[in-house]
Amino acid sequence: MEQIDPDALTQLEEEYGKFMNTNSHSLLKKHLTQEVFDKVKHRVTAEGATLHDCIRSGLANPDSNIGLYAADTESYILFQELFDPVIDEYHGGFGPSETHPKSDFGDPSDLGDLNELGDYVLSTRVRCARSIEGYPFNPLLTSDQYTELEQDVEYALENLEGDLGGKYRSLSEISSEEQEELLQRHLLFKQGDRFLEAAGASRFWPEGRGIFLNNDNTLVVWVNEEDHMRIISMQYGGHIGEVYDRFVRAVTILSDNLPMSSSERLGFLSFCPTNLGTSIRASVHIHLPLLGRDRKTLEDTAAKFNLQVRGTSGEHSEAEDYVFDISNRRRLGITEIEALKEMCNGIKEIIQLESRMEEGSSQSRKQSH
Ligand code: ADP
């Protein structure tokens, strides 16, 4: 096994020492014990990834929740003494001997509409990450590899036809005004995330970065943001069955035209360990004017159904006008259709809770008159 350069090791040890004196609550701090650190600190993957390449973000941002990303697919194996306990804890119990189940996308027509009255759910989205075999992740990608990766994906996107058909554009071809408009419509990825920047995900920006949009802006593919690809289906309203059907068709076609990175144990491989397995995050933008005022009850209810609450603009954002982004938290150790059903069940419960609170508040208003 290749060994880390002595000067690089010295720098890593200094940064680790400082980090361990912070009051970080990240999973990195919890699981990169001195024993684990000393065991893996010398290792280097075949493509040249070091432990430092995987933990730079968490060292620089002690307020990280997780704090680490895989620098390449081999990192999940070579640094497994660190990744495995982080994966086990984040995904709610997925121990080193567990294996991700075979893909099962199920039947989208089983899902229907989460909120037929349209009084709570503003929009619905299903996304996954996909990595392309033969390429490392952000910390190791060269400028040429970003360009080659983009070309590979752009070529595969040409297989999307009919209601999936659309146009790919490199970020450098889109004006800053249009980028801002796409961002406001939640179609384009945010830029400047300090966690991703520290993880090496902004190197050579905007080289190789871009976005595919189908003709009605309900299918989106991000290229080389956090992952090699993010495949996203989204639309107004709560019809998760339609959103998921479009998602499954697009993922299937792209999987037939690109070699996607996966492992038997971890399923589809992603830059961040939170996106392994199915890599699916199925979310609603939901208006919760009452439950949204009782954040603890909202968070407790979400946790009960393995849901995650994010702000209106997604991760690291706040809710605006009590519109929350609520999605499944588990992506690994369950099938695609199980992740979707887990999200649907939780959202239906949250809608019922908000509706009961509404009835309660209207009853008390009547009694007070
Ligand atoms: P990701 O979903 O890719 O992990 P984020 O949490 O940053 O990353 O969300 C990305 C974008 O998707 C954000 O602009 C967020 O507001 C938007 N988004 C998430 N869920 C929905 C939804 N149900 N409807 C509309 N936009 C959504």
Ligand code: DAR
């Ligand atoms: N903010 C980083 C990443 C957490 C997971 N989100 C991703 N991968 N976008 C953290 O460690 O909190």
